[in-house]
Amino acid sequence: xxxxxxxxxxxxxxxxxxxxxxxxxxxxxxxxLQAQLCESGGQRWQEVLSQPxxxxxxxxxxxxxxxxxxxGDEVAFFPPVTGG
Amino acid sequence: xxxxxxFSHRLLVxxxxxxxxxxxxxxxxxxxxxxxxxQLITGTGQEGAVVTFTGHVRKVGTDQPVDSMLxxxxxxxxxxxxxxxxxxxxxxxxxxxxxxxxxxxxxQAGDQIVWVGVTSAHRExxxxxxxxxxxxxxxxxxxxxxxxxxxxxxxxxxxHEDRQRAARWDSDATK
Numbered sequence: 117x118x119x120x121x122x123x124x125x126x127x128x129x130x131x132x133x134x135x136x137x138x139x140x141x142x143x144x145x146x147x148x149l150q151a152q153l154c155e156s157g158g159q160r161w162q163e164v165l166s167q168p169x170x171x172x173x174x175x176x177x178x179x180x181x182x183x184x185x186x187x188g189d190e191v192a193f194f195p196p197v198t199g200g
Numbered sequence: 201x202x203x204x205x206x207f208s209h210r211l212l213v214x215x216x217x218x219x220x221x222x223x224x225x226x227x228x229x230x231x232x233x234x235x236x237x238x239q240l241i242t243g244t245g246q247e248g249a250v251v252t253f254t255g256h257v258r259k260v261g262t263d264q265p266v267d268s269m270l271x272x273x274x275x276x277x278x279x280x281x282x283x284x285x286x287x288x289x290x291x292x293x294x295x296x297x298x299x300x301x302x303x304x305x306x307x308q309a310g311d312q313i314v315w316v317g318v319t320s321a322h323r324e325x326x327x328x329x330x331x332x333x334x335x336x337x338x339x340x341x342x343x344x345x346x347x348x349x350x351x352x353x354x355x356x357x358x359x360h361e362d363r364q365r366a367a368r369w370d371s372d373a374t375k
Contacts, residue, residue, distance in 0.1 A: 117281055123274055123342065123344060124304060124344035124346070124355060125271050125274060125344070125355045126219075128208035134366050166299050167357075168226070173274075173277065173342075176274070176276055176281075177277075178340075192232075192274060192277070194274065194342065194344070195344065195355070195358070196357075196358030197338075197340065197341060197342050197343055197344060197358065198338075198343065198344050198345045198355075198356040198357070199271070199273070199302065199314070199340065199343025199344070199345070200255055200313075200314050200334060200337050200338035200339060200341075200343070
């Protein structure tokens with residue numbers, strides 16, 4: 117199982133806070149997971165997840181570029197942070 | 201006499217090498233800055249400098265007046281991210297204690313939103329560490345602000361200036 121979380125504007129635009137996806141080799145990297153989410157979610161998901169400033173985190177650590185995923189990982193998609 | 205000095209010197213080194221107390225709280229409740237500052241003080245008399253920063257919700261938003269603000273965060277990652285920033289600060293400067301309190305949920309204009317407190321033997325380390333923690337927090341800790349005003353809700357965009365402020369700590373001049 118892969119836990120996928122969305123925050124802030126991304127969560128609102130997708131109207132989805134979280135997903136649980138059954139594990140498979142077809143989602144064994146962040147890029148592959150994102151491609152699968154875009155494919156199954158349609159144009160809306162493709163537009164939102166392909167925004168150029170999208171931040172991606174694996175197990176609560178921000179990753180740049182692609183990153184391998186394992187069964188049980190937690191992946192999050194969110195916009196640049198604005199706290200403080 | 202020489203023996204006595206040697207003993208005191210060793211004791212001092214042990215105390216300075218002790219890990220600083222690092223605390224992080226992400227909470228909905230408001231906070232009392234005077235109470236937080238008192239909690240920073242160890243009671244050992246080592247503190248020569250206490251530097252604190254308090255951030256408030258401004259009434260003037262990005263492009264509309266702000267009535268209230270919604271603070272969203274990524275539970276777990278937020279606390280870990282701020283703890284990591286405090287560890288980086290304490291590796292960089294000789295700190296005695298460092299603490300961050302950050303509020304989440306619905307806040308009103310004028311409300312306190314974030315507090316950073318740092319203690320050190322000398323002011324330079326405390327000033328620098330406090331600013332470093334805020335600069336990094338604004339760029340790395342997963343919080344998002346949504347301003348609520350007359351024209352409805354609007355997510356705050358990340359600012360290039362904030363990234364530049366954090367990046368300047370990478371230069372040798374500030375190490």
